[in-house]
Amino acid sequence: MDLLTALQMVLQPHVLLSILLAELFGVFVGAMPGLTATMATALLVPFTYFMDPVAGIAMIISMSAVAIFAGDIPAVLLRIPGTPASAALTIDAYQLGRKRPVSTLGVDLFCSMLGGLTGSLILIFMAPTLAEFAANFSSVEYFWLTMWGLSMAIVISAEDPLKGVLGVIIGFMMACIGIDPVYGYVRYTFGRLELLSGISFIPAMIGLFAIPELLKQISNPKERYVIKLSMTERVFELVKEVLRKFKSVVLRSALIGTFIGALPGAGADIAAWVSYGVAKRTSKSPNEYGKGSLEGVVAATSANNAALSGAWIPLLVFGIPGDSITAIALGALMAHGLRPGPMLFQRQGTLVIALFIVFILANILMLLIGYLSIRLSSNILKVPRNTLVPIIAVFCVIGAYAVNNSLFDVWIMLTLGVTGYFMERLGIPIPSVVLAIILGPMVEFNFMTTLIKSDMNPAIFISRPIAAGLAVLAIFTWVLPFLRSRRRYVEGDTGKLGT
Amino acid sequence: MRDFIVGIVGLFIGFLFILLSLDMPILIARGYPGPSFFPIILSITAIADGSLMLIKYFRKRVVSGSIISTNKTVTLRNPYLKNAVIFLIIITTYITSMPYLGFLLTSFIFLYIAQVIYGVSPIKALGIASGTTLFVYVLFIIVLKVVVPEPILGPIVYR
Structure with a gap:
């Protein structure tokens, strides 16, 4: 009976229209580097005040789901992630997109939908259990979880793990700039007020990914991005292969994404990296990673959309937002007189079911909106570089500027961009730097608070069962690439000496 | 040659960060870690990482008898x-x-x-x-x- 009432609430024309409009807005914002899903949610909230709760919240859910997918579009086509959640797509999805841009985006869209649907189903059926488990996490577990996430920086640095470590350290050092997260001490700002809040993540990400790519592309200005863009390439032509070979990867990535999304503070960006790293480590063909592995694309894109649903688990069950989008959504829910928490399920059960239906519907509708956006967006590859590169540069500048309305951020973007260009030439992986900038503050905060809580007793790091399990996992994933690299080196030496 | 440059970069940023951290306390009251505790750990790791890169570079050089036999050369000059x-x-x-x-x-x-x-x-x-x-x-x-x-x-x- 509740289900029927909830269906009636959702299948109203004005609710469906709101979902559709929000998805169009989501495509636009997500595909624009510098405009994040969080920013778009914040822009959307004032509109939702004038709507009924189901339509208003449906708009936020639909827009954020599509924005995460749309962020993958520039990552695949231009190696410029539209949102931080798409940064993991700049490796294999970009490489595959150079050969088959339309069908790579098709796989991305399809897996985003599957990931989102799986995450939604987990949200519907397992929300209370997962939220309870995540609530047991203290700073120790968070420390190991972030260290595990960071180990992906080493896994993705195929050439040399030592260079991956250096990338992580450079990212960490950038994250140390500003007010220290434990004592509030001002560090490495050189008297610049703009650096008090640290290096803004969005300008850093735009600079590190976009500027080196633009410099590379403009080196040969009269070429097009993809010279032989097949006009007959179908959007979903790689989907069959995904369903045949990578069903388990989709499911596992969606589970990882939902779980990480459910952890407060850990969002779709971390989920995508962790899932990508796990997929590479467990893959039968890890050597294909970095060269356009379909499996790598599937893993990253399934996880980032699943994380979005996962972030709603602690919000709905405990009233604790799982990420910045749900933090804004919490405000919108409360503005509509809804107080998330266990009582929400008892007092407004029908409304909760209606929201669950919206999750399913938004992910299915994404297929239609996403299809149209792929068809339109892939046309940019036909534009010559000497026209496209200056246009993208202007969007990078305004994207970096719009975060804090500060020209200083634009300079940060450019400086990091040039640094990134040279780092790439030296083989230091840019994704490792970006991952460390994202996770740096969390690692430092959890490391320091754990040490202070335990009176500097390092045993605390393995004293709790979940922490010990995560520690083993993290240490294993950190050490394994070094062992592999050592073995390759020894085998190489032996080979040389033998000849 | 790239390994050599990366090694030098590691050493440089490690020592630079230590230098910049000198005016901040490493430990505070009761021996708790201070604001430069974490950056100093990072600096030491950077120095260790840079040193390992240099060792690797020189070992390769000894094994192969040539400086760039196993490394790609850094080509900062190209027609474009x-x-x-x-x-x-x-x-x-x-x-x-x-x-x-x-x-x-x-x-x-x-x-x-x-x-x-x-x-x-x-x-x-x-x-x-x-x-x-x-x-x-x-x-x-x-x-x-x-x-x-x-x-x-x-x-x-x-x-």
């Missing part, structure tokens, strides 16, 4: 590098002049000049520069209400 340097100069000029000429005007000039320099016909470049500037104006200034830098002589467009 000139284009990248020109682009950097234009974009730096664009950002530098923004506080004086305003965002819209500088964006238009940047778009036009960059396209013409890289071989787009002046008429086509004019059209694309105008269209892109108009799109950016509508999206960022009118819709998203981003407060962009204005020319020092005052705003030139309606917001």
Whole structure:
């Protein structure tokens, strides 16, 4: 009976229209580097005040789901992630997109939908259990979880793990700039007020990914991005292969994404990296990673959309937002007189079911909106570089500027961009730097608070069962690439000496 | 050669960060870690990482008897590098002049000049520069209400 009432609430024309409009807005914002899903949610909230709760919240859910997918579009086509959640797509999805841009985006869209649907189903059926488990996490577990996430920086640095470590350290050092997260001490700002809040993540990400790519592309200005863009390439032509070979990867990535999304503070960006790293480590063909592995694309894109649903688990069950989008959504829910928490399920059960239906519907509708956006967006590859590169540069500048309305951020973007260009030439992986900038503050905060809580007793790091399990996992994933690299080196030496 | 440069970079940033951390306490009252505790750990790791890279580089050199036999050489000079340097100069000029000429005007000039320099016909470049500037104006200034830098002589467009 509740289900029927909830269906009636959702299948109203004005609710469906709101979902559709929000998805169009989501495509636009997500595909624009510098405009994040969080920013778009914040822009959307004032509109939702004038709507009924189901339509208003449906708009936020639909827009954020599509924005995460749309962020993958520039990552695949231009190696410029539209949102931080798409940064993991700049490796294999970009490489595959150079050969088959339309069908790579098709796989991305399809897996985003599957990931989102799986995450939604987990949200519907397992929300209370997962939220309870995540609530047991203290700073120790968070420390190991972030260290595990960071180990992906080493896994993705195929050439040399030592260079991956250096990338992580450079990212960490950038994250140390500003007010220290434990004592509030001002560090490495050189008297610049703009650096008090640290290096803004969005300008850093735009600079590190976009500027080196633009410099590379403009080196040969009269070429097009993809010279032989097949006009007959179908959007979903790689989907069959995904369903045949990578069903388990989709499911596992969606589970990882939902779980990480459910952890407060850990969002779709971390989920995508962790899932990508796990997929590479467990893959039968890890050597294909970095060269356009379909499996790598599937893993990253399934996880980032699943994380979005996962972030709603602690919000709905405990009233604790799982990420910045749900933090804004919490405000919108409360503005509509809804107080998330266990009582929400008892007092407004029908409304909760209606929201669950919206999750399913938004992910299915994404297929239609996403299809149209792929068809339109892939046309940019036909534009010559000497026209496209200056246009993208202007969007990078305004994207970096719009975060804090500060020209200083634009300079940060450019400086990091040039640094990134040279780092790439030296083989230091840019994704490792970006991952460390994202996770740096969390690692430092959890490391320091754990040490202070335990009176500097390092045993605390393995004293709790979940922490010990995560520690083993993290240490294993950190050490394994070094062992592999050592073995390759020894085998190489032996080979040389033998000849 | 790349390993050698990366090793030097690791050592350099490690020592630089230690130097910059000297005016901050490593430990505070009761022996608790201070604000430079974590950065110092990072610096030591950077120095260790850089040293390992150098050791690896020199070991390869000994094994192979040649400096660059197992490393790709760093080719900072190539026929196309000139284009990248020109682009950097234009974009730096664009950002530098923004506080004086305003965002819209500088964006238009940047778009036009960059396209013409890289071989787009002046008429086509004019059209694309105008269209892109108009799109950016509508999206960022009118819709998203981003407060962009204005020319020092005052705003030139309606917001």
